[in-house]
Amino acid sequence: MTDPWHTQGIAVVGAGVMGVGIAALALAHGVPVTLVDIDPARLALAPAAVRDQARIGALLRKLPAAGITAELRTSTSVTAVAGAAAVVEAVTELPDTKAKVLAEVSTVVSAGTLLATNTSAIPVGELAAATARPAELAGTHFMNPPYLIDAVEVVRGPDTGDAAMAALASLFAVLGRRAILVGDGPGFVSNHVLMRMINDAARLVTEGRAAAERVDEVFTACLGHRTGPLATADLIGLDNVVDTLAVLYDRTGEEAYRADAELLARVRAGNLGRKSGAGFYDYGSVS
Template identity: 55%
Template sequence: MTRRITVLGAGVMGTGITTLALAHGIPVTLVDLETAVLDRARASVGRQLRHAQLLGAAPDVPPGELTTSTSAADCAGSIAVIEAISEHAEQKDKILREVSGIVDPGTVIVSNTSGIPIDELAASVERPDELVGIHFMNPPYLITMVEIARGPRTSDRTMESVRDLLNLVNRRGIAVRDAPGFVTSRLLHPMINNAARIVGEGVADAAEVDELMAGCLGHPTGPLRTADLIGLDNLADSLFALHERLGDPQFLPCEQLLDHVRAGRLGRKSGSGFYEYEEITR
């Protein structure tokens, strides 16, 4: 039986998740709205595969075959569908509704949402017990830990399928209870928002904030380099989604962050954000 998976969304995360699967020999159908986006993603996946091999982060197996498509209906026959489209509940609702009507019963549907509760997304699928959150970290082909969000209706059988899927790509997951932002976004996103606020208030510049957080507190890159890696548009969307559900003002994206997004400075994926980049990478 073919172990093909479908990844929905060929942005920062969809591309990285595709690389992870291909590197482990799993064929992937990658779906996005436009062919141009898919062509860029194909080039990124090639670069990421080489990067993973160079770092010894990929097993010594022939890479899986990549197919790209602008139709989510091409998920038919996949063993799992991983949704990694933009962090907008109504867009996720639409695509989850579509794929749920196509895949066979028993096919696990995964959302890579940063923090929209899985039980909220479960309203969009025909079999809520087969929906689960796997919050891959960026870049998914290098970071070996994932956060698993189990909705109240996610079944034991689906959790077993998740373990099997993660074993196939050599990832370890910790399952947490479904809640807005789960654990990692609930903690990371307000920290990044505050770091941006500090820069906006002129307390320190981005490099100083990051150096202090790295040098004093052991943060690997600092919150603002992390923000540029995530993508500032996705961060703002995720913060809005969390604010809407938690009501806590700390989740409202600050003006410094929104200014960057309005100016198209989205981080690494656009070539500038809190920092400037010579090469656009995603």
């Protein structure tokens, strides 16, 4: 195939939960990926994690049956993104970290390269201001896991240009993703609503009104949700939830986003949810 995605490939910066998932999605669609992280230990785990996700995705008929059909390269240097047809930023949800990474990326890639931020809550316009060419940045809020959930909350910032939106549509066509376009602002749509719900649910557990299992059961058994807010928080990662709440609180001043004390205590204790083996629930092993 001669489109830029299959020939030049894409780069993903951040090899955590989401970066690995986005890389697996691209690789399974034949798109080469350069995966960048400052932590070499994360990069060392990535190839096996990507293969696992591609295998599970194929078994569930959510990804092509052939598995990984493109090359995965890894690097600890942002300069490795040069030459990619698009760069997806998926580093930790800390505004300064993201702004610094996007600023660096935008000086490394050539003009016209699509930049996408996978931020959970930081307004795209705010991050675009850190880049060399704000018109090239769009928000792509992939859900976890990216290979399973084919709808993506897409955010067009105040500066995002038509060319970037067209490039994103072309990339999504290759990856089999569906964009749900929403406006810019703290938490966009999903996390503006979800984060206050998770925080409130955590507070009810802290206050002893109900155990985590019962809180979630009300949502699953009574309201028909697929998962309850606390199981969802464990899947997201409680550290990421706390960082996202901080972004929302700093930008809105709304008390609903001030992180619950026990939620903060769980993160301080290293109980980050599924990825650490325990959060609101015990998982027995690290996933």
